[in-house]
Amino acid sequence: MNFKNSTAEKTTITRDTVDMEVNTGNIYESIVTMAKRSNQLSVDLKEELTQKLQEFASSTDNLEEIFENREQIEISRFYERLPKPVAMAMQEFLEDKIYARTPEEPEAEK
Numbered sequence: 001m002n003f004k005n006s007t008a009e010k011t012t013i014t015r016d017t018v019d020m021e022v023n024t025g026n027i028y029e030s031i032v033t034m035a036k037r038s039n040q041l042s043v044d045l046k047e048e049l050t051q052k053l054q055e056f057a058s059s060t061d062n063l064e065e066i067f068e069n070r071e072q073i074e075i076s077r078f079y080e081r082l083p084k085p086v087a088m089a090m091q092e093f094l095e096d097k098i099y100a101r102t103p104e105e106p107e108a109e110k
Contacts, residue, residue: 023093053075
């Protein structure tokens with residue numbers, strides 16, 4: 001996922017719960033869907049950040065390198081300024097980019 005192009009809010013805003021019920025008909029199902037997507041986004045974001053920070057890992061610890069690595073600081077600041085995964089998941093859900101799928105129940109034999 002490209003986190004740079006996210007249009008989610010970076011601050012907390014109040015939402016109308018009726019808007020969240022439209023897709024599923026049930027607010028709790030909508031919340032579960034957004035929570036699962038938020039977890040997926042969080043894992044992806046953490047993997048991407050870890051991968052980028054691995055480039056700066058060194059086998060020897062030198063205090064001068066730790067305090068003067070501007071590139072690493074800029075990468076960390078960029079990820080801190082991104083919208084939270086919950087906000088991104090909520091935005092995707094409200095824009096119908098994600099959906100809830102329920103498994104079909106097997107029919108009872110007669």
